[in-house]
Amino acid sequence: MTNISMTVNGKTVSGEVEGRTLLVDFLRNDLRLTGTHVGCDTSQCGACTVHVDGVAVKSCTMLAAEADGADVATIEGQAGADGSLNTIQAAFQEHHGLQCGFCTPGMVMAAADLLKNNPKPTEAEIRHHLEGNICRCTGYHNIVKSIMAASGQDVSQLAAE
């Protein structure tokens, strides 16, 4: 067992982990931050997407020990302290960007990663960026639309509700 500590959503946390403990298991089981989901556990679906030192990673395919000392952001840290949704979350709600909601934490974290570097992405850029995020409900049109809307662009011309 090794001791690790990191910043998660602005708070310093620490814990004892085995070498094999995955970052997602540390977040979910030790910190009880269960908003980060495990869809596939094989780095395909992106439901487990979190940010580590400012970039999106699949937390099912990173060791917790590798995140020792890192700055981690999860879906739980996205809303304001009073529970108000951030721009991306609000856009998902407004544009029906979720159905069952299982993929949504990963989608929101992937979207935040995209908009940070590309504040006004095209539809094609959004789709390219979401290649590693699978929605089992297949609600891609509205996910893309939500991200477009979150970037402040006109979505009235986008296909499909």
Add this chain to the structure above:
Amino acid sequence: MYNFDFEKPSTIADAVAALATEDAQALGGGQTLLPTMKQRLASPSKIVSLSGISEMQGVCKGDDGSVCIGGATTHATVAASASEYPALAALASNIGDPAVRNRGTIGGSLANNDPAACYPSAALASGATIVTNARQIAADDYFQGMFTTALNEGEIITEVRFPVPEAANYQKFEQPASRFAMVGVFVAKYADGVRVAVTGASEEGVFRWTEAEAALSADFSAHALEGLSVSGEGMINDLHGSGEYRAHLVKVLTKRAVAAC
């Protein structure tokens, strides 16, 4: 996944020493190794992370003008920083998906030598040099068949040096489910000739299509490839495509790469 000891050295020398233990294995981005360990196809007793070694990070320009990439540099960093070699940056920007590119490394990709991986084609077509903690290996000697390389046990890729071509292009025909290359062709034109490397197609892993190299060195146009044919013999035959189909793609993609140069 079976448990293991975890070490994260900060120098190449310490990593080499840590890897001297029996059953120790290097960890790059873990994008291939961790899934393999979850399936218990690998069960190292010790994992030595290379991500904390600053001398293995980043992209720089060598004295001879080549682009030098640290062995632990992520695909995302290569995509953003290898502007001296645009075709290489473009290849890196299209590996897997953004989260995979933020962790996966060039050293991990070349050490793994997946028959459908992208980087091996760039290294072979560029006549790159694979630099390890012990020696320098020419790409022509490095790739030794599917998942097989010239690396010895415990040897670490510390840097990869790419001579910059006059023109180059990588064409990847994506296998839509895995996003790996069903077939990928990297064409690089140097003053002393053209090199063409093909990934995803052969059961022997990445290879040079020497007939196309000769034709293109004489006449660098898609038209120069017209008379050539690629045999389906020895090509990967699986549910995604037959050997004949892959052979057909090799020629189509080579033409597209030349046309895009």
